[in-house]
Amino acid sequence: xxxxxxxxxxxxxxxxxxxxxxxxxxxxxxxxxxxxxxxxxxxxxxxxxxxxxxxxxxxxxxxxxxxxxxxxxxxxxxxxxxxxxxxxxxxxxxxxxxxxxxxxxxxxxxxxxxxxxxxxxxxxxxxxxxxxxxxxxxxxxxxxxxxxxxxxxxxxxxxxxxxxxxxxxxxxxxxxxxxxxxxxxxxxxxxxxxxxxxxxxxxxxxxxxxxxxxxxxxxxxxxxxxxxxxxxxxxxxxxxxxxxxxxxxxxxxxxxxxxxxxxxxxxxxxxxxxxxxxxxxxxxxxxxxxxxxxxxxxxxxxxxxxxxxxxxxxxxxxxxxxxxxxxxxxxxxxxxxxxxxxxxxxxxxxxxxxxxxxxxxxxxxxxxxxxxxxxxxxxxxxxxxxxxxxxxxxxxxxxxxxxxxxxxxxxxxxxxxxxxxxxxxxxxxxxxxxxxxxxxxxxxxxxxxxxxxxxxxxxxxxxxxxxxxxxxxxxxxxxxxxxxxxxxxxxxxxxxxxxxxx
Amino acid sequence: xxxxxxxxxxxxxxxxxxxxxxxxxxxxxxxxxxxxxxxxxxxxxxxxxxxxxxxxxxxxxxxxxxxxxxxxxxxxxxxxxxxxxxxxxxxxxxxxxxxxxxxxxxxxxxxxxxxxxxxxxxxxxxxxxxxxxxxxxxxxxxxxxxxxxxxxxxxxxxxxxxxxx
Numbered sequence: 001x002x003x004x005x006x007x008x009x010x011x012x013x014x015x016x017x018x019x020x021x022x023x024x025x026x027x028x029x030x031x032x033x034x035x036x037x038x039x040x041x042x043x044x045x046x047x048x049x050x051x052x053x054x055x056x057x058x059x060x061x062x063x064x065x066x067x068x069x070x071x072x073x074x075x076x077x078x079x080x081x082x083x084x085x086x087x088x089x090x091x092x093x094x095x096x097x098x099x100x101x102x103x104x105x106x107x108x109x110x111x112x113x114x115x116x117x118x119x120x121x122x123x124x125x126x127x128x129x130x131x132x133x134x135x136x137x138x139x140x141x142x143x144x145x146x147x148x149x150x151x152x153x154x155x156x157x158x159x160x161x162x163x164x165x166x167x168x169x170x171x172x173x174x175x176x177x178x179x180x181x182x183x184x185x186x187x188x189x190x191x192x193x194x195x196x197x198x199x200x201x202x203x204x205x206x207x208x209x210x211x212x213x214x215x216x217x218x219x220x221x222x223x224x225x226x227x228x229x230x231x232x233x234x235x236x237x238x239x240x241x242x243x244x245x246x247x248x249x250x251x252x253x254x255x256x257x258x259x260x261x262x263x264x265x266x267x268x269x270x271x272x273x274x275x276x277x278x279x280x281x282x283x284x285x286x287x288x289x290x291x292x293x294x295x296x297x298x299x300x301x302x303x304x305x306x307x308x309x310x311x312x313x314x315x316x317x318x319x320x321x322x323x324x325x326x327x328x329x330x331x332x333x334x335x336x337x338x339x340x341x342x343x344x345x346x347x348x349x350x351x352x353x354x355x356x357x358x359x360x361x362x363x364x365x366x367x368x369x370x371x372x373x374x375x376x377x378x379x380x381x382x383x384x385x386x387x388x389x390x391x392x393x394x395x396x397x398x399x400x401x402x403x404x405x406x407x408x409x410x411x412x413x414x415x416x417x418x419x420x421x422x423x424x425x426x427x428x429x430x431x432x433x434x435x436x437x438x439x440x441x442x443x444x445x446x447x448x449x450x451x452x453x454x455x456x457x458x459x460x461x462x463x464x465x466x467x468x469x470x471x472x473x474x475x476x477x478x479x480x481x482x483x484x485x486x487x488x489x490x491x492x493x494x495x496x497x498x499x500x501x502x
Numbered sequence: 503x504x505x506x507x508x509x510x511x512x513x514x515x516x517x518x519x520x521x522x523x524x525x526x527x528x529x530x531x532x533x534x535x536x537x538x539x540x541x542x543x544x545x546x547x548x549x550x551x552x553x554x555x556x557x558x559x560x561x562x563x564x565x566x567x568x569x570x571x572x573x574x575x576x577x578x579x580x581x582x583x584x585x586x587x588x589x590x591x592x593x594x595x596x597x598x599x600x601x602x603x604x605x606x607x608x609x610x611x612x613x614x615x616x617x618x619x620x621x622x623x624x625x626x627x628x629x630x631x632x633x634x635x636x637x638x639x640x641x642x643x644x645x646x647x648x649x650x651x652x653x654x655x656x657x658x659x660x661x662x663x664x665x666x667x
Binding site: 058060061073076077079082122126129130151153154157160161163164165167168171181182183 | 514515516517542543544545546548549550552553583600603604624625
């Protein structure tokens with residue numbers, strides 16, 4: 001769609017009349033990303049790329065360790081969704097001890113789902129209330145000092161408090177199931193470490209109806225924000241794509257375990273109920289010279305046509321229904337609003353994310369009333385295997401963990417496809433769309449550049465993992481000519497200080 | 503019953519010197535009676551930590567910092583709007599601001615102990631320099647926690663820089 005902007009015309013780049021604009025790093029996304037725009041002398045975009053300065057040592061970090069360490073070890077890959085890595089690794093090492101998902105004790109399966117719903121709920125709450133609501137409530141080009149959660153708390157105090165408490169509730173679910181708010185050891189090979197006791201169950205039940213009510217209200221809010229700004233919200237950063245994710249056997253939305261479903265932009269099914277243990281048969285990853293992050297694609301469609309998007313928009317688009325009533329009603333409204341089989345609006349990621357948050361809250365309540373979560377039958381055992389693959393729907397999309405072990409139970413091979421990698425092409429396409437449709441031909445300003453970041457943030461990318469030393473992440477914009485000479489600079493220091501000029 | 507003192511050490515234990523905050527917590531866990539001290543750790547600070555400040559008399563945030571010019575810095579924190587744009591991680595001053603916004607009250611006396619770190623690679627251990635810095639910071643934290651009153655901690659400020667890293 002906007003592929004022509006991935007690489008500028010060589011005839012143009014060979015002459016010294018292009019300027020390069022660098023947005024480095026993209027703020028309010030996890031990790032370190034950089035946007036470069038190559039402009040001609042009329043400020044028309046000739047090339048737009050999202051580069052990922054991603055740490056590439058995940059596999060090396062894991063290889064050489066005994067497999068039973070993985071559920072704890074992999075949580076340290078990411079400070080944002082450690083539980084997702086924990087559960088994907090747990091599903092993989094289940095297979096290493098001979099346990100397939102169907103053979104997991106019901107109590108363990110339900111406790112893992114409860115843990116996962118808690119994680120997705122708190123992650124989605126954080127993204128909407130903290131990271132995105134400033135843009136959505138104040139506008140993409142609002143005063144820079146307003147674009148943060150504290151401004152939201154000031155002007156929408158009830159909404160801000162709900163965000164904090166929804167986030168806290170999700171953390172409490174994690175703490176009750178895994179024993180700790182972070183670094184918990186809930187899942188182990190073949191099952192779970194502990195069940196909930198009655199006090200823990202009752203503690204979580206106290207507030208769940210309030211959480212459902214707030215999640216439901218947040219869906220109403222995002223629907224109002226989205227539909228009050230049409231057609232802009234349906235057009236901004238929007239691209240038409242394939243979508244991929246897990247679904248239940250009956251076609252319902254699934255976050256923990258299911259088969260792979262992929263649909264094309266017209267909603268036609270490309271792959272359905274595919275066993276993820278054979279993911280290598282349908283998905284390959286392409287390497288491009290200008291980015292550390294790979295570009296996954298469906299092999300049957302090839303690199304040009306086979307790229308796909310994952311995450312809330314993909315999941316809500318792909319499923320036939322959601323098996324909790326309030327979220328299902330919200331899904332039906334969501335799908336109906338655009339008049340097409342599939343919703344392609346990139347900003348609709350926010351809407352879909354909150355529908356999922358509502359589904360999580362409803363599902364937590366259902367599970368808390370299920371006596372299995374207090375059962376002592378928590379672990380199954382089987383015959384050792386040498387390969388295990390675990391796939392779940394993490395908050396940001398489909399997450400693959402694939403391990404091989406030797407006779408001594410040491411991991412000899414590890415392969416991870418993290419959710420944000422699957423959205424690599426989608427994010428790049430959205431950046432190009434915004435660059436082409438909203439920036440080209442205009443003088444660049446900080447609010448306009450925030451538009452680029454808004455497009456990326458819609459995907460809630462996790463660009464690397466959790467290191468965060470104080471003072472490390474200023475925002476820097478550089479304007480260079482084609483010879484690499486710095487002609488202008490904008491720096492936003494970590495203190496918030498904004499400096500313009502060389 | 504909420505314990506009066508909260509020590510919140512944050513950082514990723516598997517990312518080299520980013521482990522400094524959690525490691526200082528290990529020191530407190532080994533050396534102190536925890537009847538009056540709560541220890542919390544996470545990879546990074548987020549909005550919900552504002553709720554953990556409720557009912558405290560003193561709060562000590564502990565973090566690795568690349569901006570420290572010495573082994574460690576110690577500063578009193580004030581609520582501040584978070585313009586840091588540091589993605590999913592919040593500054594401790596911003597957590598205090600969130601507390602103030604959602605409770606309408608001034609937060610409890612809160613301090614930041616920043617320990618100088620140099621290397622943050624995934625899978626790396628603590629650097630030798632950071633290990634030395636941690637030792638000095640632990641001694642300082644030990645003196646702080648044996649005098650659990652805000653005035654005593656403010657006096658300790660004069661022994662260290664008051665720069666918020």
